[in-house]
Amino acid sequence: MFVHETQFRVRYVETDQMGYVYYGNYAQYFEVGRVEAIRSLGLTYREMEEELGVMMPVKSLNIKYLRPVFYDELITVKTMITAMPERNINFHAEVYNSKGELTTGATITLAFVDIKLKQTVNIPEEFKKRLEVYFGG
């Protein structure tokens, strides 16, 4: 299992007139979480697009909202990969508020798509290699 944590503050633009973070904005938080998770593996999502020619469109997104998150909170996004990806990759994400309480849980499934061919492909070898240490063999 691969686990990564990243922290940042809620921006004003991300709140709505309820005074909470707008429900659609969590998708950005999960994105930041997985981008930083990939960077921690010594790869970047940007390189994946530019050098490996692979992009990762989202296939499904499931979110449970347990508690609201507020403006200026320093939140922690925990990003997990629990199984070696092949055709798709599943990220599990959790958002914790500044008190350490779980506020939001999500599962995001993405495909690997060859940018030129516009066809789904397997996880790039570069990426797989970096994950192998977390999934034994």
Added chain:
Amino acid sequence: MFVHETQFRVRYVETDQMGYVYYGNYAQYFEVGRVEAIRSLGLTYREMEEELGVMMPVKSLNIKYLRPVFYDELITVKTMITAMPERNINFHAEVYNSKGELTTGATITLAFVDIKLKQTVNIPEEFKKRLEVYFGG
């Protein structure tokens, strides 16, 4: 069963560098869909907040992305309520592209919360009354 459809165009801001609508922006489309669905019942979400003192935070969001949606497409958001809500309300939403193809399907569950008491309540009577014609009795 209650069904409502609304149409609008994809904005430039909603795309990302993949050239698709960003996966988190569908949450806005579903919001527009349910707001217009409620308006078609002769009620508005704004009145619900301002006059009935009830807000509707989202409890869960499940999206399946089948096809990308592109800049400037005239999309149709179909919003459905399939059972009379009580403590929670479930909206089913579908986004169709300009060719009429289903691109995205979602289920969104919202609670009813008394704004002053910050407590969950049942569906406001005003809202229930307008839905009753769709669910017999």
Added chain:
Amino acid sequence: MFVHETQFRVRYVETDQMGYVYYGNYAQYFEVGRVEAIRSLGLTYREMEEELGVMMPVKSLNIKYLRPVFYDELITVKTMITAMPERNINFHAEVYNSKGELTTGATITLAFVDIKLKQTVNIPEEFKKRLEVYFGG
């Protein structure tokens, strides 16, 4: 002088916890305004990118905020071109609330850029032709 008006409703996501439309979101409204203004000329911005190979990055944006705009208001965006564009195009934009009061005024200057060459060019002939009727000759 070319003038165009378009109407739409403020979305929940566009508000912030002040209860107003977030100051950065007006840029989207001006975008919708100019996209619809161009469409009313029988051209689309999408075609301009896809068929003419010209994109229009923004060079400057000046906004004055006179009054807040609120959730669910049916706003009118008035888009004006007051001089025939050459190297750049200036749009003047005004946002009116549902009472017809001016809430926001802006000037947006965009360049024409050849997408392949990544070089600034003059206004495409196709676009110029459609504007000529408004600027005499």
Added chain:
Amino acid sequence: MFVHETQFRVRYVETDQMGYVYYGNYAQYFEVGRVEAIRSLGLTYREMEEELGVMMPVKSLNIKYLRPVFYDELITVKTMITAMPERNINFHAEVYNSKGELTTGATITLAFVDIKLKQTVNIPEEFKKRLEVYFGG
């Protein structure tokens, strides 16, 4: 003169299909810049709203776009206050890309508004005191 710098990465959601940061999203960057600038003074914007009862709506925004900013760039937002604020506060903001090149310059003017009375007021004493050291006397 008061100067503050903060750094963060461009998110995927902030790009558009041109492959650049969308022109309206810089408003968020300037917001993050000024919020962190205020925090560096030992105050927070959140406290200003919650404890001092003062909010800061934007009155005008002027942006010049010199160079595009790209996905995943580590950008630096430089925030400056060049004169002691009274009725209004002017922030000057500059965005630098990862090569240290100036990409965007802006001036943002905000008012101080008493949240309960909905009236403009002078800069809160708490805030003024912290700025005084930068503006001599």
